[in-house]
Amino acid sequence: MRLRGRKGIREDIERQKELVVLNAKDYKGKWAELFGNNNPIHAELGMGKGRFISEMSKKYPDINFIGVDMYDELIRKASEKAKIAHDVKTEEESESAPSIPNLKLMLFNIEHIEEAFAEGELERVYLNFSDPWPKKKHARRRLTHPGFVAKYQQILNAKGEIHLKTDSQSLFEFSLNSFADMGLRMRNISLNLHADGFHPDHVMTEYETKFATQGMNIHRCEVVIGQDALAAHLDQLSNAKAE
């Protein structure tokens, strides 16, 4: 068994230049160039071990995905998961060629997310099972605090949306209030996403599998951010009313 210390983990992710981005600020405004196309970019903020971002990038090849986390070890674990999901066989292959063209794993602290993305550079932000920070004095650290949401508004484009999933009722309540206080539209709100069983098309995260199998309810909602997303949503509502 190969044992890696902290230095070994850093060396490992440093080698994976095609997949891992350690200098995210250098790509602000240049992510399309890095991916080599103008496909929409979706980012999971706080991806953990990366199952969701790996499976999504496999399932939707015409969307570019970025998984963000602040720990070397999680970036390394996510890189392994991504290579398995995309059937990248050897380390050499993944280091030398863009074997997963629509996926990047970014080591970064979300607190400074506006330093990594230019205005309108992302089309969707996924917040999956973000740390709930239950103590009131830590409310500003919650990733759905208005201070964070304002940053997401800045980096999302006209079709921009935020998709949130959590097991935490307190974080969910806080988030809905935060979005409402900012005058944002929410839709597809669910207090028990898996009430009718797991949908085969639904991509699960590591935490989601853990909590759902323990019988905990998963809460979910989508937040409409961009002008075009809002217009499409209002159109849908008026069509539904007319039917």
Ligand SMILES: C[S@@+](CC[C@H](N)C(=O)[O-])C[C@H]1O[C@@H](n2cnc3c(N)ncnc32)[C@H](O)[C@@H]1O
């Ligand atoms: C509870 S885990 C959820 C992981 C994954 N999304 C899932 O659903 O299985 C939250 C993740 O967010 C990351 N995280 C929390 N705050 C962060 C920050 N400020 N910047 C980057 N990553 C952060 C943590 O390192 C952790 O991996």
